[in-house]
Amino acid sequence: MSDLPPEQENDSGSSEMRGHPLHLHNRSQIEKRIASQEARKLKAREEKHHTIWFGLGMFGLIGWSVTIPAVAGALLGMWIDSRWPSRYSWSLMLLIGGIALGCANAWKWIHKEGNVDR
Structure with a gap:
C-alpha cells in the first residue's frame, strides 16, 4: 500500500496510462465503436416503422x-x-x-x- 490518499493514487495510475500509446489506441477504438452504435440507433429511429x-x-x-x-x-x-x-x-x-x-x-x-x- 501507499501513503498517498486514494484520490492521488488513482491520479498517479491514470497519468501513467495517459502517456502510454496503447491506451490511446484502445480509446480511439472505443470512440469509433460508440460512434457507430450511435449512428445505427439514429438511423433506426429515422426509419419508417413497419405497418x-x-x-x-x-x-x-x-x-x-x-x-x-x-x-x-x-x-x-x-x-x-x-x-x-x-x-x-x-x-x-x-x-x-x-x-x-x-x-x-x-x-x-x-x-x-x-x-x-x-
Missing part, C-alpha cells in the same frame, strides 16, 4: 414458401404412386420432404429479414 400490412405480407410469404413445396411434393408423390405402386408411399415421403424444404426456405427468409443491419 400491419407488412407483417401480414411477411406472414403470407412465409406461409406460401412452406405450402408450395409441400403441395408439389404430395402431387408428385401421388403421380409416382399411381404409375409405380410400391410398398412405400411416395406421397407421404415427398409431402414430408416438401414440408422440410419449405420450412428451411421459411427459416432462410426470417433469418434474412431479422438481420437487416448485420
